Amino acid sequence: MAVVARSTVVKKASSKNFPAPDQRAPLLAELRRHKMARTAYDYVRGGARRFYAWLDSQPPGALPDGPPVWICGDCHLGNLGPVADAAGHVAVQIRDLDQCVIGNPVHDLLRLGLSLATAARSADLPGVITSCMAEALIDGYQQAFDDTRSNETKRAQRPAVVQVAMKRALHQSWRKLGRQTIDGAAPYIPLGKRFWPLSEEEAQAVRSLFAPQSDLAMAEVLGPATTGDAKIEVLDAAFWVKGCSSLGRRRYAVLLDIDRECSAGGPPCLVDIKEAATAAAPAHAGAPMPRDNAKRVAEGARHVTPRLGDRMRAARLNGAAVVIRQLMPQDLKFDADRLTEADAVKAAHFLALVIGQAHAQQMDASTRKAWLGDLQASWPKSIKAPSWLWRSMVELTVANEAEYLEHCRRYAVDRRGDQVR
Structure with missing residues (x-):
């Protein structure tokens, strides 16, 4: 399984001043306060x-x-x-x-x-x-x-x-998902209120997740059609300003091209990488749960929502526990x-x-x-x-x-x- 990265993964967003990774926390905390005040x-x-x-x-x-x-x-x-x-x-x-x-x-x-x-x-x-x-x-x-x-x-x-x-x-459809989530059908993520550029360190860490030597089984995350010989091209990635209770945690949107399907006119694969934190919900005493928060989320998903859990895997990104999930066009909220x-x-x-x-x-x-x-x-x-x-x-x-x-x-x-x- 080969992996290629395009230069769009790290954007030089000269038209707007985006926060550096170490400057995001107060901005996200204020955005969370704003959302909760609505x-x-x-x-x-x-x-x-x-x-x-x-x-x-x-x-x-x-x-x-x-x-x-x-x-x-x-x-x-x-x-x-x-x-x-x-x-x-x-x-x-x-x-x-x-x-x-x-x-x-x-x-x-x-x-x-x-x-x-x-x-x-x-x-x-x-x-x-x-x-x-x-x-x-x-x-x-x-x-x-x-x-x-x-x-x-x-x-x-x-x-x-x-x-x-x-x-x-x-x-x-994937094209509609592109317009609603990525704001365009082209295989790139436009920067703005919802998507911020990655640092070079973050971009390299994201690329490493999809590299052939990665411990992550991409065939399990991206579906049965993705074999060990599949060529995965990282089209783009960005920090994703999304959610409410999860604002402040690391979250990334990644566009992938699997076996050049996107290059041939097909839709890109959209992947959500989300940092897993300690649960506020109390666990049953002695419950046999994984100690790693990402593994806990992925294991729980397989029991509670199997059709979603089958698309989720735990991983490590720059030392943080993260859950990787392939997004489908049909995944919506009420x-x-x-x-x-x-x-x-x-x-x-x-x-x-x-x-x-x-x-x-x-x-x-x-x-x-x-x-x-x-x-x-x-x-x-x-x-x-x-x-x-x-x-x-x-x-x-x-x-x-x-x-x-x-x-x-x-x-x-x-x-x-x-x-x-």
Whole structure:
């Protein structure tokens, strides 16, 4: 497997002053603060650590303690969406596993509940909708573990917010992906707000990942069509200013030409290299997880979202643990702005079912049955949602709103101070 690098990997961006690698951190931190100040929902996206701080404050026995399985760990609305396998087949699954650990599956359900409740508030939906969403959440989640409802699961209807995303995913092409992600169909990455140039050291490290002597199995990352004899040409690479909670970590976009397919008019291969950090989600005591954060993310992805995990591999880049993932045109996230009153409850049920299936596929039949029994036994049948779920959603939503407003206040004060200075 040969590797070639074009001169575009390191650009001399004379038209704009881009930060050097050692100058990026404060700029990215400020951008993260700005993103989290936009809406309460955006604040939730970047608040995984605060979510788990709240969980840690709960007394023992306040929440069900489910069987230890790999969980998403940051199960908010933006981390679910259409995901394609290597063959391009699409299904709605978890699409971001940075926080995945072997832990309590209830944590994913609560994080999704907080995300949906906050999205409903941001969309100015009435409180009764949030109450109905709580009922739909627990019903959809339990459905994944109930073998008697298998036919119901097969007939599960996708709500409008899911249908829109799926329609976009199924019609997405590499050329469209180029326009939306790379801002052009040409095999280069234009520098700007989202992409910054690499230093020579970074560019060399990226090229080394795809070199023949690399320990990384490119055939596993780039698909079965990529054999050991494949020629991989690094077309371009850039620092990727992307995400919310991950802003501040190293992240790179890389364009590859596999066996000159791109030179012949085909699409380039887009690869995402993302630094893996320590998870905020608490792991089950004694859980057999890799100590290396990148290996933990890749291993968790293979259990929670196999069609995504099969496209991810752990590696080292300049001493940092990174996850390398081939991006597919169909990989999209849900748009919380599309949540409507008529669709919110259906979305809660459907997405809870998706989370439940991700957990259930890791359990044997007896474990699934026992976990379903624990869930059903924890609340009376006279109400449609357990008190622990409703109480948690309310407390988390209230706490998030207060923290969000305080974040906005500090952000506004700091901006005024900068303007005065």
